[in-house]
Every structure is written in structure tokens, then in C-alpha cells.
Amino acid sequence: MKFLLCLLLTSAGVECWHPDEERVMNLRLSNLGLQGPVPSDIxxxxxxxxxxxLSNNSFSGEIPVDISAITYLNVLNIQHNQLxxxxxxxxxxxxxxxxxxxxDNLLSGPIPWSLQKFPASNFAGNQGLCGVPLDECHGKRNWGMTTVLLHRINIESSIGAVVGFVAGFVVAVYCTASPYRLHRSDFRA
Known part of the structure; x- marks a missing residue:
């Protein structure tokens, strides 16, 4: 039965790892008029x-971050959509x-450093997309400054948390030790 299922799915653009298994290895779903978001739990x-x-469809919304968990992925083609x-x-x-x-999507922002190895043609047709291998980002400093500011805020928050913890610890020790000192001084008198 699994063999028949894989055989039927192959004609629809889905290939199984092996006819006796249900592991899907390839999804070729281009030019099918598919709409809506790419599943977030793909x-x-x-x-x-x-x-x-998934090229040449009408997928919309953002590219799911979850795709990064498909560790065997060799090819990701999502061109000509509305992402x-x-x-x-x-x-x-x-x-x-x-x-x-x-x-040919509606993507914006800087191209992640790790994906800059791919040719410019693979990013073309996205009005708001910038960075290597495309044109330099307008306000490039703003993109970088946002990252620097977030990093600085994280460092300042960490320092504040450590200082707060130490101060709280000192106060707790003092409060715990003070009654002990009072009782001890009562016995001396």
C-alpha cells in the first residue's frame, strides 16, 4: 500500500525516500496556483x-523560520510568489x-550573511531586499545600529541583573545576620 501511495504522490510532485517508507524526500509543487502561507511547522x-x-504560486506571508530545521534540505526554490x-x-x-x-517576491531588508553566496539573480525582483549580492542597503547604518543597540541593551540588562542580584544577596545576608547579632548582644549585657 505504501508503494502505491508513493507512486501516486510521485505523479503529483511528491517523491518518497523509498517506496517502503513514508518519508517524503522531494516536493515539487510549482505552477499549481497554491495560495496562503507556507505552513509554519513545515x-x-x-x-x-x-x-x-514551491515556485510560481501565490504563497503569501513570511518565509517560515521552521524551514531551517529541515537539515537535509539541498534545494529551496520559492521564487515567483507573494512572500x-x-x-x-x-x-x-x-x-x-x-x-x-x-x-520575484515582496521581500525586504538585508540579505542574511550566510545566504550572500548565492547569485544576485536568486534575490532579484524584491523591491525592498538589499545587501550583498544586491545593492547596498539604504540606511545600512540603521540596520547595523539596530543590531548594535540590541546587543548593548542585552549587555546593560545583564549587568543590571548581576548588580541587582549581588545587592539583593548582600541585603538578605545583612537582614538575616542582624537579628542574630541583636540576640547575641542581649546575652552579653
Missing amino acids: ARQVPYLAYLN SGQIPGQLGVLARLTVFNVS
Whole structure:
């Protein structure tokens, strides 16, 4: 039965790892008029995926960060859709990723450093997308400053937490020791 299911799915663009297993290895779902968001839990649904092609559809919303958990992924082609927002930097953990194409979407923001190895044509057609290998980001300093400010806030918060903990500890020790000292001085008199 599993063999028949895999055979039927293959004609629809889905390939199984092996006819006797239910592991989906390839999803070729381009030019099908699919709409809506890409499932946010896609890694849970197809964890062994090596090839994902959702190009030439009408997918909208953001690129799910969860895609970064599909560790076997070699090809991610989501060009010619209506995807928006920034490209998740977490996609850089996909060590096997050799093809990455997000061209002709509505993406914006800087291209993550780990994905800058792919050609400019794979990012083209996204009005708000910038950085290597495309044009320099307008207000590039703003993108960097946001990161620096967040880092600085985290450091300041950490220092504040440590100082607060130490101060609280000193007060607790003092309060605990003070009644002991009072009782001790009562016995001396």
C-alpha cells in the first residue's frame, strides 16, 4: 500500500525516500496556483525533505523560520510568489543548501550573511531586499545600529541583573545576620 501511495504522490510532485517508507524526500509543487502561507511547522511535517520547490504560486506571508530545521534540505526554490518580510537568518544553518531562490517576491531588508553566496539573480525582483549580492542597503547604518543597540541593551540588562542580584544577596545576608547579632548582644549585657 505504501508503494502505491508513493507512486501516486510521485505523479503529483511528491517523491518518497523509498517506496517502503513514508518519508517524503522531494516536493515539487510549482505552477499549481497554491495560495496562503507556507505552513509554519513545515519541518515537523516533512523533516527529511531534500528538495522543496514551491515556485510560481501565490504563497503569501513570511518565509517560515521552521524551514531551517529541515537539515537535509539541498534545494529551496520559492521564487515567483507573494512572500513578504525579511529572509530568516536562521536559514544559514542549512549546511547542505546548494540552491536558494527567492526572486520575484515582496521581500525586504538585508540579505542574511550566510545566504550572500548565492547569485544576485536568486534575490532579484524584491523591491525592498538589499545587501550583498544586491545593492547596498539604504540606511545600512540603521540596520547595523539596530543590531548594535540590541546587543548593548542585552549587555546593560545583564549587568543590571548581576548588580541587582549581588545587592539583593548582600541585603538578605545583612537582614538575616542582624537579628542574630541583636540576640547575641542581649546575652552579653
